[in-house]
Amino acid sequence: MINIKQIHHVAYRCKDAKETVEFYRDVLNMDFILAISEDRVPSTKEPDPYMHLFMDAGNGNILAFFEIPNSPPMGRDPNTPDWVQHIAFELESEEELLAAKAELEGKGLEVVGPTNHEIIKSIYFFDPNGHRLELTVRTDKAGQIEELNRIAPEMLEEWSQKKTTVKQAAWLHSDEFSED
Numbered sequence: 486m487i488n489i490k491q492i493h494h495v496a497y498r499c500k501d502a503k504e505t506v507e508f509y510r511d512v513l514n515m516d517f518i519l520a521i522s523e524d525r526v527p528s529t530k531e532p533d534p535y536m537h538l539f540m541d542a543g544n545g546n547i548l549a550f551f552e553i554p555n556s557p558p559m560g561r562d563p564n565t566p567d568w569v570q571h572i573a574f575e576l577e578s579e580e581e582l583l584a585a586k587a588e589l590e591g592k593g594l595e596v597v598g599p600t601n602h603e604i605i606k607s608i609y610f611f612d613p614n615g616h617r618l619e620l621t622v623r624t625d626k627a628g629q630i631e632e633l634n635r636i637a638p639e640m641l642e643e644w645s646q647k648k649t650t651v652k653q654a655a656w657l658h659s660d661e662f663s664e665d
Contacts, residue, residue: 494547495548495572496549497549497550498551498553499538499551500559501552502536502538502552505538508612512589512592513574515540515541515542516540517539517541518540519539520537521536521537522536533555533556534553536551537549542574548572559615570617571609572616572618574620575620576621579599579624581622582606582608582622594611595611596609597610603625604633606622607619639653
């Protein structure tokens with residue numbers, strides 16, 4: 486039986502290895518912990534030089550990147566909206582979230598939010614590679630996560646049958662959408 490302990494790392498492509506390390510180190514205060522570079526891919530043995538970077542995202546979480554210069558320029562899936570694929574990092578408090586927003590904007594980044602998701606509040610911005618990033622803080626009240634866990638199977642089943650919005654958890658964004 487498979488027994489997952491945690492995510493070891495998540496890997497994304499980057500345009501420029503040095504620029505990526507500098508962004509995550511200087512903007513998000515992550516330590517650069519490891520680099521691997523080979524002329525061939527160890528798993529497939531294909532010739533494809535690369536630089537593989539590892540950043541410490543805290544609490545044993547590692548964010549990794551590959552720069553692969555012999556491949557066509559990186560792009561995005563044109564059929565997936567920019568807001569869908571993202572990496573979310575958790576902060577300790579709403580005060581830290583607001584301070585992070587001010588710091589990021591002070592460094593010239595465009596920041597969306599804070600957005601109220603009821604159980605979390607988040608801000609969003611992009612790294613130099615075009616990856617959307619989220620900084621979030623937990624704001625859930627007693628019983629909310631348990632209720633979401635309870636209704637999740639029912640919501641999934643209804644979605645899989647209808648492929649239209651299901652409303653069991655609409656309360657999550659009622660405040661956010663009431664501002665429209």
